[in-house]
Amino acid sequence: MAVASAVENGHSEHLVKEGSFSGLTKVVAMDCEMVGVGDSGKDSELARVSIVNLTGHCVYDKFVKPIEEVTDYRTHVSGIRPADLEAGEEFSLVQKEVYDILKGRILVGHAVHHDLKVLFLDHPRSKIRDTAYYQPFKKMCNGKTPSLKKLAECLLGVKVQQGEHSSVQDAQAAMRLYTMYRSDWEAAVHKLAQHRRNQLKKPK
Template sequence: MDYRSIESSDSSRNKCAACYRQFNRKEHLVDHMRTSFHSVHEPMCGVCKKRCRSFESLREHLIGPLPKVECAKIFSTRGCNICLTILDSPYTLRMHRGACQLPRPNGLISSMASMKIYDNMKIDNGRERTTPSVVALACKMVGGGNDGTLDICARVCLTDEHDNIMFQTYVKPHIPVTNYRFETTGVRPENIRDAMPLKQVQRKIQDFLCNGEPVWKIRSRGGKARILVGHGLDHDLDCLGMEYPALMIRDTAKYPPLMKTSKLSNSLKYLTHTYLGFEIQTGIQDPYEDCVSTMKLYMRMRSQNHKLEHYPLASDPQNRNNFAQWREAELEKMSPDDLLVVSRSDYYCWCLDLKGYA
């Protein structure tokens, strides 16, 4: 009897089919699958097919301090360091990089200095849509309070999927400004002295996002409201004094595949450089650039080609018993591949926006 083959078979039987983590007992593998939420939506190595929780962990797997040797070797000749895709040949890689590395958007700092407001927001009220269904929002804050650390919205910008400006304006603060933070905001006292009042800005943006639909009635599919994209949107909306349903928000600071391996947020500057290939926020920061960056990140994440599943979330009623305790004996008889088939994601993958999932 070949004990090595038996040992190898037992080892494979308790090996996670997604992250390749090895367990001593099958029950431990089942417990792992119960809490890991592996799914087709996780970033995957194009060489060994290992699934990672985030693109940062995939990046470490391929080009980190201690990468997987076989994968790193192939990635060094045929891997795109922006989207982490493995291409067929070095020639294909060169062609791919030209499209993968996006150009830096044209900043509008000089034009905004002389432009008080630009408003192209239209409400279609459910008629044939000629206005965007997805918009990006970014704000720039000046300082208030005795020490100037209280964030006050002074500039706001909204763009569509094609980098067109839907709305931009300086905002007249509702409390005195004690620190204009000119080095990063570019805001001077004369810019906001006669600017649009915060309440008016708030009302215009809220009406545009809701698109004629009451906030309490907004739903993710079949409604008229728009998807809102941004980075750190909780903070921006709070400074604008606005609320918007979480199901319509796509925040690049909170999206699990774009977060650090420690589950903390990456900066927009880092994400743009690493996953789009251009630099932003190199001097005075333009909210237009932030809008363009977050929208392109969103569209890159949304365009991922993942397997279609009718019930892709672990929270869907059809999946709630997939790893139930009363199924323990049945689950322990399943192969690692079968366990992966019934496993589902615990976050909403943005690719589902294109598939009409709600």
Template sequence: EEPPSCPTPLRSSSCSRGPPFCPLKKIITLLLSSQPIPTKRKAKMRPEVSAKVPHDVRQRYVNLFVEEFLKTSVTVQDAFEKALAEEKTVYDRSINKLKYLSVAVNALKRLKNQSSVSLSYSFSAEGDVALYDSLKEHILSEEILMENNYPLQHPEKSGSAILYREDYKKGITDPLKRICCRCGATYSVNQVGKHTRKEECNYHYGKGVEKKVPGGVETRYSCCEGVAGCPGCQVFKLHVHDAVSLDGFVSTLPRPGSDKGCPGVFSVDCEMCYTTQGLELARVTVVNSSLQVIYDTFVKPDNDVIDYNTRFSGINEADVKGTSSSIRDVQETLLSFVNAETILIGYGLESDLCALKLLHGTVVDTSVSFPHRLGLPHKMTLHNLTADYLRRIIQESVGGHDSAEDAAACMELMLWKVKEDGKTKRW
């Protein structure tokens, strides 16, 4: 859709006769002199020969982009240069006016989202300095990152990640075969990942738990108390697999040398759904150290969804179909306030970073900071950690997990940990 026919002109609070029509060079001069753009008359313009998008439409979006960049830029000139670059990118991606309007509207939506996140971040960053210093000892080393299967930069392929821990499911060599992550059955797919035939999946959604019984120990499923090996208590129309594509990754960037502030501390939690290509991001939530949600969005997967996994993700079809945000939009927003030194907190954060396709090494993992007494591969669940240390029950909703609740729980656990560490050090 087209933007409002009467957008607010740059540096001006009202508009009575439609959008400003000024040459781009004239806008530069006006911005640098902090003068409002004239709205009383139309400027004479020389449209480009065979222009695919009318010049006045492009100008309109330059103005709208500048308004957003002014919220986060140090100088007006900086905001204008960023706006011109943004508009040029939109123009280059468009083959006609209709496509331009679609891309421009999405770009404007993303910029509005980024500016609101930046404002929330600047509000909380001042109080993060002490917390950041206290959390440094909990940042995972590269060895622990590898041990916990965190995605790391592929040594040979730019934009790709590598996982160093072998997975038994990767043992299949046939590219048209998959192993169901629920029931363990092997099934066939076509070239685009769709099932070659419909086959019901009979499975248990709970884990096997060992329990003492007279004469020994037996394993029962936590979902239905069924004995290990008994038929599944749940049925789904198709098999699903939980592979994650290791292409399309982006890396957080080094902090600018001129930036002397706190790099930031945030807690992240993602929800995923099953698609024809495995697990894909469906929602991401970021919480700051004040437990405020500063970023929360549903995400439209790149591939066809097989199961929204609502029991665990809390995501349903309406949530995903009601958003236009892609994983690339999410990556761009995150990179606008997360740099390589920013501490990201989470539970089993390796799966979240894989879902986000984000390469980031400054992480604090609550499953590592609060280890299981038996050591790896055993891990305390976030539900149990929150109950044991925060005396609070989470993940009890029948509608599935809430990523905001889980992200806040991880932040609270580390705040508790830092406080306890401080008590020990005083002695």
């Protein structure tokens, strides 16, 4: 399957570290594209899932055969077309493969709970790094939830989500945002975990 990466589209020399390790790392970023099912296509179903490693290399990218009838391909946003899904993998296989990749790893994403929801997967909260809810990013937007598009343009100088989205490119952008702030982010996670442990130790 051809990977519609940002590098190929000429947008993301900043999103993949050239010459770096291209296999699985302890930290991965994931993004999914969804299509609409049900009345008016309001409900979402998984259509494509992409995972990149710590340096932005794509390590997994598959289209998924729909379980329900697709009533809205949302092509102008998702980039998904009927032929993509016809050639896709079975949902159960993709779900199992993604589960195996994510298990034990830190998961980066933007509003990644939506991606986990369509995959029918859970992931430990302590191992999620979500760029939509990272407080320093929210402060930049006056406390509002920032869009990945805005964060990528403002902090990375990279334009993403120009027309049809690429789940590979969005995962790469989320990962690059994480790695830029990784030291401070992980220090904050460690501090919060330590605070919670201390709270549990206090006598009631």
